Amino acid sequence: MCTLFDTPADRTRQGKYARVAVERAIERLDDGSGALTYACGAYSPALGERVEVPLGRQRVPGVVVQLGGPELAAGVPEEKIRAISGVLGVIMPPPVLRLGEWISEYYLCPLGVTIGAMMPASVKVSTGTRRLKMVRLTLPEVSPTPPTTPTTPTTTLPANARRTLETLRAIPAGEFPMEVPALKRRLKAMGGQGLGPATLAALEKAGVLSIVEESHIRAGAMPGASSPHQTSVPPEPTADQQRAMEGIGAALGAFGVHLLHGVTGSGKTEVYLRLMERVLSVGGGAIVLVPEIALTPQTSERFVGRLGAARVAVLHSGLTAAQRHREWSRAAAGEARVVVGARSAVFAPVAGLSLIVVDEEHDTSYKQDRAPRYHARDVAIKRAHLEGACVVLGSATPSLESWSNAAKGRFRLWSLPTRAGGATLPRVEVVDMVQERRRRFEAGKDTTQHLLGPTLEEALSRTLSAGAQAILLLNRRGFSSYIACVSPSCGFIVSCADCDAHLVLHRDRRLPVGAEVRCHHCEARQKVPAACPACAGRLNFFSGGTQRLEQELARKFAPMGLVEGETFRRVDSDTMRSARDYFDVLGDFARGALRVLIGTQMLAKGLDFPGVRLVGVIDADTALHIPDFRSAERTFQLVSQVAGRAGRGAQPGLVIVQTMSPQNPAIVLASQHRYTEFAAGELAIRVRSGLPPATRMARIVCKDVSEARARRHAEDVASALRGEAARTRTSLRGPDPCPLSRIAGEYRFAVEVIAPDASTLSAVLRSLRGAGVALSDAGAAVDVDPVALL
DSSP: OOOSOSSHHHHHHHSOEEEEEESSOOOOOTTSOOOEEEEOTTOOOOTTEEEEEEETTEEEEEEEEEEESGGGGTTSOGGGOEEOOEEEEEEOOHHHHHHHHHHHHHTTOOHHHHHHHTSOHHHHTTTTEEEEEEEEEOOTTOSSSOOSSOOHHHHTSOHHHHHHHHHHHTSOGGGOSEEHHHHHHHHHHTTOOOOOHHHHHHHHHTTSEEEEEEEEEOOOOOTTTTSOOOOOOOOOOOHHHHHHHHHHHHHTTSOEEEEEEEOTTSOHHHHHHHHHHHHHHTTOEEEEEOSSTTTHHHHHHHHHHHHOGGGEEEEOTTSOHHHHHHHHHHHHTTSOOEEEESGGGGGOOOTTEEEEEEETTTOGGGBOSSSSOOBHHHHHHHHHHHHTOEEEEEESSOOHHHHHHHHTTSSEEEEEOSOGGGOOOOEEEEEEHHHHHHHHHHHHOOOSOOSSOHHHHHHHHHHHHTTOEEEEEOOOOSSEEEEEESOTTTOOBOBOSSSSSBOEEEEOTTSTTSEEEEOTTTOOEEOOOSSOTTTOOOEEEEEEOHHHHHHHHHHHHGGGTOOBTTTEEEESTTTOOSHHHHHHHHHHHHHTSOOEEEESGGGSSSOOOTTEEEEEESOTTTTTTSSSTTHHHHHHHHHHHHHTTSSOSSSOOEEEEEESOTTOHHHHHHHTTOHHHHHHHHHHHHHHHTOTTSSEEEEEEEEESSHHHHHHHHHHHHHHHHHHHHHTTOEEEEEEEEEEEEETTEEEEEEEEEESSHHHHHHHHHHHHHTTOSOOBTTEEEEESOSOOO
């Protein structure tokens, strides 16, 4: 008997074909696609659907990036074409799929790795999914108001079933479908008959109800879900807010990028909300990106309270796997039209995408530090371009890249120069720590280390006496980050054996000796040396971190009621382990149970507490002297952002900035809230120096446990680049050892490529990638548009 396909080869050749980007680090193939050709066989996958395919002796997951006929198999030997093994059922929307292809091309990352990173692992494996028996009511007359005359099928029901039916009619139809155990509990609570197997079967046979198996995602309650959502009346917009809302609102429905530059407390979020309401009113969807998990509680609460919990999904790393799967699925199903989340939320499957908001767009956490090394702000702009959506970038201290684009007319600039509600910007006092130490010494010959200078101590005392709250920022974790021998002739420094970095002292009551030293780069831990390993002399502990500040605060302000863990808390990555930790601490602070928060830069962004009247920057120099051309920009942003947490209520705020560099322009201009002047001066320096945003940069870091091999690899990359630089208008720096020359036992050498524009840079990198030189693999990391140069 003859079938349609006489041989396996004929069956393969005449069937449908698919190009599949497998989730493995397979670089670009000869056809430049980065995907492999498979026969669909017995399956009919959709574009963007996850499938399982054979690769060597394994079966691996991948995503269908192209579908077609025999033309996809042209030039591929028959014996090499294998069939898809299975369909996994999760589909990536076509616009998001095209976005992944762009990311792979621009950021030089294998297509399969890129697309694999765009979907949460919990979605891929359906974490929390359960097959449940659900009860649906099927009789038209079953409603909260029972009909006067029963229909014929129910008149023959047994007595128990008829009584159960009467109880069922009292349950609102909106509560169905309902899980069988839940329905049994509901009936019992209403005083009705039980729902045994016989009764259930009788009701189903009579057509009263039907029992179907459905997939449901079981996940715990979202962090903060027990708190009532605020649904306050929207405030009356200021004239500047109204102007921005009308201007951006008129541009909705087409691609465009808008930069919303507003001082802290100027009401940028209100502008976002009004635009979101307009988008939802016409059936559109939106994504709101926030830079860190610390922003997500307050930001999501405002959007949920205003737009409704049913229409808002929240995505961030603090959720459980099942919660992430549930929120992602709500967006994919169209149930949630707005997605609020951190960096990876830019890939959320929002249908009818009309608006993307990138709040605090300057924040460096939008840049991913592993492949694919994308920048969520730039990816958001590209996605909006692909889908014809509008992008709003908001910040009190925009990145110089965005500010430059606005100056060149590529972005539309909107300004909110004053605080909403009549509040004023806080007064900022810059304190010279050299003078502060002299003042303390002259007052009492005090030579001990103090993180709080006299000026800040006095201001904190006044603030606590007035019943107000304070935030203290120190962007350095641990107790001490510099441990050295006291002997000048010895000079020993406690350092990591595997990294070019000092070890940091961390105190922890859970440890046998109460402390340990850690490396913040490779996470190595060891006991605290009892004496100098080199000369057996005494060790001294310098450069205090948030733990030392915590200890100092408890010691000095205990008489004023400050108790560690009760009336003040430390907020850094050592104490905030989950989203619930953030919700709890911020909730306690909002209620006034906590009077002081101390912590790292996560306290500097987006938090809005009217009771905060004092903000203290313990050491404004932490970012200023980092070997990175953006150090001044980072310092200005950090000081400005944390200063903006003060004075958001009826009372004026005070900010005290402690520094060893009181005349530095970044600190002076930040204290005066003069962003425009700072940006103009810094951009002029970048233009003279030929650095971004005046140019575009890519950085290739070669690494190996052998210093010689790492250097040789970097020299090979540089040699290939010199040939490209001779043909294009690009320049080359390096190879040079990285500022952090060794991490986790691997030596690191960097080569930097600087081009006049993005297209030239991409062309150079594509050429190197095609030659097998610029590859992101175990021996090298290619970072396009880097935001950090350590």
